[in-house]
Amino acid sequence: MTWSQAAEDFVPEGSLRDIYVRHVSHDDWETIYHWLLRTYPHVFTRNGTPVEPPPSVEFIWEDRKIAHSLLTLQVSGIRVNCHFFQSDDLELDLRPEAVVDEERFTAVTDLMIGMGRQVDKQVVLTYENDKDRSTFLEFRPEDGAFVYHKPRWR
Numbered sequence: 594m595t596w597s598q599a600a601e602d603f604v605p606e607g608s609l610r611d612i613y614v615r616h617v618s619h620d621d622w623e624t625i626y627h628w629l630l631r632t633y634p635h636v637f638t639r640n641g642t643p644v645e646p647p648p649s650v651e652f653i654w655e656d657r658k659i660a661h662s663l664l665t666l667q668v669s670g671i672r673v674n675c676h677f678f679q680s681d682d683l684e685l686d687l688r689p690e691a692v693v694d695e696e697r698f699t700a701v702t703d704l705m706i707g708m709g710r711q712v713d714k715q716v717v718l719t720y721e722n723d724k725d726r727s728t729f730l731e732f733r734p735e736d737g738a739f740v741y742h743k744p745r746w747r
Contacts, residue, residue, distance in 0.1 A: 594730070594739045596698040602729045602744065603689040603698075608721035610692075612673070612701075614683040614708050621712040622650045625683055626664075628711045629675070633666040633704075653677045669700035683708075686721070702730070702739060709734045720744075 603610070614625060629635065630646055637646040640660045647653050653662050654677065664675040671691040678684055692698055701718070709716040709732045718730035731740045 594702070594741050596695040598741045599698065599730060602720075603692040605688070605690040608689075609686040610689050611719050611721055611723075612685040612687070612705060612708075613717050613719065614712065615715045615717065616681055617683050617712060617714060618681075619651070621714065622683055624711050625708050626650045626675075628707065629664065629666060632707065633668055633673075635667065636665045638663045638665070650677065654679055666704075668704050669697055671697055671700060673704065702732075705730070705732045706739065 614621070617625070626649075635646070636643050638644065639656070639662050646664065647656070647662075656662060657677065657679075662677055664677070666673040666675070666685075668687075671687055673685050673687045675683075675685045687701070692701055705716040705718065708714075713734045715734065716732040717728040720727040720729075727744055729742050729744055731742060732738075733740065
C-alpha cells in the first residue's frame with residue numbers, strides 16, 4: 594500500500610473522506626475515544642465552544658440531546674473530526690486536500706491502524722457517506738493487512 598496508489602483518491606472534488614471503524618460496540622467506542630485523546634493533540638467543542646473532553650462517549654451521546662459535540666484531532670497537520678453519531682460504526686472525517694504527500698498519507702494510515710488494533714476491528718476509508726460502495730483503503734486486524742481497493746468508477 595503506497596501513497597502513489599491512493600493519491601488520486603485524495604484529489605478534492607467537493608466531498609470529505611470518511612474513516613469508519615466497522616461494527617463497534619459501546620465499549621469499543623469508549624476504548625477508541627480515550628485512545629484518541631491520549632494519542633493526538635485535540636480540541637473538544639460543545640456548541641462551538643472549546644471545553645474539556647467529557648469523561649465518556651455515553652455522556653456525549655446523552656448531551657447530544659441538547660448540544661452538538663465535536664472532537665477535532667490534529668494528525669500530522671490534518672484536521673480529523675469525530676461527530677459522535679450513535680451507530681455501530683465509529684465515523685471520522687477529513688478533507689482530502691489535506692492529504693498531500695507520503696508523510697500525511699502515512700499519518701492517516703497510522704490513525705486507521707491504531708484504531709483498528711485498539712478494538713480488533715476493520716477500519717475503512719471511503720468517499721463521504723458511501724461506506725458500502727466506495728471504500729478505497731482497508732485495514733484488516735485479523736492479518737494486519739492494509740489494502741487498497743481501486744474505486745469501481747476508475
